[in-house]
Amino acid sequence: MQSPDWRRWRHITKLDPDRPFTPELLEAVFTSGTDAIVVGGTTGMTRSAVSTMLRALQRAPVPVALEVSTLEAATAGQASLYFIPLVLNTNRGEWMGGHQAEALSRILPHFGPFIPWSLMVPEAYLVLNPQSAAARLTEADTALTPAQAAAYAAYAGRILRLPIVYVEYSGTFGDMELLAAVKEGAGGAHVIYGGGIATAEQAAAAGSVADTIVVGNLIYRDPGRLRETVAAVQRR
Numbered sequence: 736m737q738s739p740d741w742r743r744w745r746h747i748t749k750l751d752p753d754r755p756f757t758p759e760l761l762e763a764v765f766t767s768g769t770d771a772i773v774v775g776g777t778t779g780m781t782r783s784a785v786s787t788m789l790r791a792l793q794r795a796p797v798p799v800a801l802e803v804s805t806l807e808a809a810t811a812g813q814a815s816l817y818f819i820p821l822v823l824n825t826n827r828g829e830w831m832g833g834h835q836a837e838a839l840s841r842i843l844p845h846f847g848p849f850i851p852w853s854l855m856v857p858e859a860y861l862v863l864n865p866q867s868a869a870a871r872l873t874e875a876d877t878a879l880t881p882a883q884a885a886a887y888a889a890y891a892g893r894i895l896r897l898p899i900v901y902v903e904y905s906g907t908f909g910d911m912e913l914l915a916a917v918k919e920g921a922g923g924a925h926v927i928y929g930g931g932i933a934t935a936e937q938a939a940a941a942g943s944v945a946d947t948i949v950v951g952n953l954i955y956r957d958p959g960r961l962r963e964t965v966a967a968v969q970r971r
């Protein structure tokens with residue numbers, strides 16, 4: 736399968752398998768103009784929830800990627816791309832590599848020859864909203880200064896040469912000064928911003944710095960407004 740050109744995506748809609756969805760909600764996503772759908776979340780990424788979500792997205796007009804954030808999600812269903820997250824700003828080493836290796840140790844013996852390696856893209860996360868489930872789960876050090884965040888971004892982008900640095904404020908709109916520092920520090924890495932985008936202004940502000948923005952919660956609160964956030968970052 737050919738990998739979709741994720742570097743060109745300006746706007747991603749993130750759908751959470753742990754939250755109920757209706758046909759109307761999916762319709763709002765499909766007609767919003769968003770460049771791609773990512774299935775991802777912190778809690779409830781069970782195999783059956785992820786498979787149900789991916790099945791419902793089979794008729795999506797845009798690429799559907801799966802963010803593999805739990806062991807179970809690693810074997811659920813088919814997507815056109817697989818994002819493999821790791822968390823930079825935690826002292827809990829399992830979020831850098833332990834969980835990923837554990838997943839591979841289970842999968843390799845059974846599916847080794849069939850693993851679509853070329854469809855996997857690692858993402859280096861900076862988890863920055865202390866109230867978020869991701870921050871609690873990973874015990875992330877969310878109190879980073881812009882300079883510290885830039886240093887993490889330089890490490891990920893310039894030394895480890897990871898393709899993506901993801902500035903994650905899930906649930907709240909983040910610090911745009913910190914985002915700018917990350918973009919500056921990350922070298923050639925693609926910078927994704929997600930967290931609290933609910934208006935065209937916020938989308939434009941984050942999108943003027945980040946290469947790609949992600950909208951999650953808004954789709955569950957006010958699906959009709961998703962298209963405003965798309966229009967705010969579309970290339971003209």
Ligand code: 1GP
Nearest residue numbers: 905906929930931951952
């Ligand atoms: C979550 O970055 C996304 O991973 C989006 O955050 O749900 O706050 O829009 P929101």
